[in-house]
Amino acid sequence: MERCVKDDDNIYASEVKMNYEEETIIREAGRLNKLLCYGCGTPVIFRRGEKRGAHFAHKKKTSECDYDEYSKFCKKRSSIWKEYKEILYKHFSNLEHVVNINKDEKVINNHWTPIYVEFKNSESLAIEIVDKTISSKETNDINDLYANLDLNVDWIVVDNISTIKYERNAYYIKRNRLNNSINNSVIVFESNNSLAIYKLDIKEYKTASSSNKQFFSEDTFCYKFELKDLSFIDGLLHVKGFEEEYRAWMQSRDNEFKLEEQRIKNKKRNYKNIQYEYKETDPIHDFKIPDKKIWGKEDFLKCIQHIVKNNDDSIKRTVINKLINSGMWVYNNYLDLLEDMTDLEEKNTWNEIIKGAGFTGID
Structure with missing residues (x-):
């Protein structure tokens, strides 16, 4: 003991x-x-x-x-776990705002807290020091014990530091802290001058074209620091310089995501424009014979423009057949409109167009 x-x-x-x-x-x-x-x-x-x-x-x-x-x-537990527990205890003992600090404190039933800190403002913090040998049941049982008494707890994992980019790749104790801690973070202690804090970005980055998948594959930020930068703020563990680096990382992700959203919007807009132009110039997809009562000169001219602009003879024939099959009134009305034209140049131009489209013009 x-x-x-x-x-x-x-x-x-x-x-x-x-x-x-x-x-x-x-x-x-x-x-x-x-x-x-x-x-x-x-x-x-x-x-x-x-x-x-x-x-x-x-x-x-x-x-x-x-x-x-x-x-x-x-x-x-490993000898390293015991050694680091002592190192952390001595480090925390020398920090300001700490009124009392004890090792192996029994603050909850059936469990001994490795380090328990009391502050000047009457707040307290339990610090769990674990390694990857702790089971999921132990982890969740300890969490529940603290939660039932509404006690603040922070966790430090003794382990080698690796670059975790994906929360799903972390082993259970780290993954548990990334998902269940107050600020979705976990501190890993490798040596005196080699610690790291990992923080999970819980924001959703889903675009309209992502099929409900996250835009970023990486979801975890890693910041390395030294033991001297580990302290307490507002009754919880605090790493000097971490918040600034994390905010910068988040800002870069937000900017990249906004650019992607804009790119998708532009792509959709361009696609709609292409579709619109396609429909305007391709009568086989968008051509409808207007009702006889509302048929006018503009309808004829638009129809003929469709035919002339399209170089595909099969499409021309299809539209012409639609016109002819709609009844001779279409053709006769067109001839009447052509007869009524007073501008000879315009009349000759449209006469050539109708002949080129397969109709019999006015001689």
């Missing part, structure tokens, strides 16, 4: 081992039953060897101490 109580003061085994005189005093206190287990309150003694690390142990074996069970759980 890492922690015990002596005269109402917390004693940590990792600190005792650092000083010979302190170790001598603590060993004597244990012999006199002045060291008590932080979990069950029974006497403990200090132990340390050249192979086993410093720790406290019950004088008499007991199966009813949950702190002892937690210590066994900690033994299964």
Whole structure:
């Protein structure tokens, strides 16, 4: 066990081992039953060897101490996990606004919080330090315990830093934090001068042509930093310089997405224009014989223009057949309009057009 109580003061085994005189005093206190287990309150003694690390142990074996069970759980963690827990504890202890900080604090039932911090403004923060060996059940159970008591908790994962571009590629504990933490982020601790914070962009970037798929394949931002840049703001972990870099990354994504949306709009607009021009010049797709009552000179001229502009003889014949099949009144009315034209040049021009289209003009 890492922690015990002596005269109402917390004693940590990792600190005792650092000083010979302190170790001598603590060993004597244990012999006199002045060291008590932080979990069950029974006497403990200090132990340390050249192979086993410093720790406290019950004088008499007991199966009813949950702190002892937690210590066994900690033994299964890597030596790096234990080392980084100590590094973080010492780092946080020196930060301003911190009133009290403890390791292995029992703030919720059936669980011991690795680091628990209390601030000057009466706020507090539980800091979970885990590695990838933690199971999904453990992760969710711990989350639920904190949530039930409405306690703030931040997580730090001990692991190698890699560039995670896709949330789906992160292993479970990281993925859990990216989706369930207050700000959709997770901090990864690799060494003193090598940490990273990952943050998930939860915005949707779906264009009209994306078939309900995200425009960006990458959804996770990674920012590397040093331990000295890790502190607290508003009762939560804060990384100096991260917010500015993340906002710049988000702005670049927004700009790129807006350009893509505009490109799609322009493409649609151009397509509509092409379709409109196509219909205007291709009578086989858009030509309808007007009702006899509303048929006029402009209808005739537009129809003839369609025929003349289209170089496909089969389309010309199709439209001409439509005109003829609509009844001789169409042709006769056209001849009447042609007869009524007073401008000889215009009359001759349209006479040639109608002849070229396959009709019999006026001689």
